[in-house]
Amino acid sequence: MVQYDPKVRLPSSEELPETDNLPVDNELHILVPNFLRFILSFIWTTRNNWFFGVNMGLYHATGVNPRVPIVPDGFLSLGVDRIRGNKLRKSYVVWEEKEIVPQFVLEVVSETPGNEYESKMEIYARLGVLYYLIYNPDFWLRDRHEPFELYRLIDGEYQRQIGEPYWMPEIGLGIGRSRGNHDRLEREWLYWYNQQGQRYPTLEEQTQQAQQRSQKLENYLRSLGIDPDTIQ
Template identity: 70%
Template sequence: MVRFNSKIDLPSSDELPDCDGLPVDNELQTLVPNFLGLIIAFIWSNRYNWFWGVNMGVYHTTGLNPRVPIVPDAFLSLGVERTKRNQLRKSYVVWEENEVVPSFVLEVVSQTPDGEYHEKINAYAQMGVLYYVIYNPDFWRTDQHQPFEVYRLVNGVYQSQIGEPFWMPEIGLGIGRSVGEHLGLQREWLYWYDQKGNRFSTPEELLNRYRERFGELAENEEVS
């Protein structure tokens, strides 16, 4: 007997676009995800079993058409290769990742509604994404939501969580807001936190501390 294998009819990553081709209308939609990606790449520099994607198409089989991706502003998958055969991914194709769906998805709400509170939240729940974070610092009053919302998937349904920073034990990271500086911009950003609620330093902050320390040592040597 020949068993039917639905994967035979699924396209490969080489046949699929890497995103939906839609431009962002808010600079934060790229700045915030890339900032988080910069930090996680630093704190997990010795790990190779994770992947952080930004504005990348995620192809899955839980929607109407596996050739139509959902494109989060950012997502984190655990238990996958950091690179695919030493090559960078063009898209994230679930059936080429041993069926590993992202554990974490971030959406940064822009001026143009993109279904973060309706279509996307349902799609991510159907996919099985464990944590869904919506960051809405500018339009939350208009949208009648909170500026920072965390949802956890429980029995196939997202439940709103409380607490900030919010610890995600399955991921081993917490997430929350804080005021800091990045790319010369002093404002509120999203950051990663440890289990005790301590914010992880950014590479920029560590570099500045090194420069300050190096400057102090140089001054001391001149005095002596």
């Protein structure tokens, strides 16, 4: 009997669905990864060799069927074009991305268990994803896990990493939690960090900091008897 080799004729991105069309049951599945993507776009504003996908089908040839994607809440790939051929991606197809798999994958646990600690972990390990973060802010007691669990792939298996924020040298970023304001919601969010453990600010925070510096300068000039409005 002839065995079918899926690599003989792999489908193109135009032939594949964008995602698995399964709805999320928690708004955090969209807000958290999009927040990370927004911040990253300011950190790496001059770089064009990265892509951050949100709730997007990730197609690979390491499973039973290359037409069946896994859909992370968020993932980061380095060494790929930020925009391919002046077109937005419908999905992330590994065999169209120079065989580069994401180096970082994020899953946000929801009320409906999604096998983040079981089958998804096995799939990401088989795929070769270096860092796997399971963010479980609301149901960690139910699941008997911690709210923030980062795993690194070592010898084909994921091993839990200790420390937060956690620095990922292969990516050049740290990841961790902090309380902040996003989308008019004050709560705990995931943030990127530098190697010194300092959190990268959001665009709103940068704007606010610039306004505060400007106000301090104006106040200082006025204390010297100088009207800042007259300075060209």
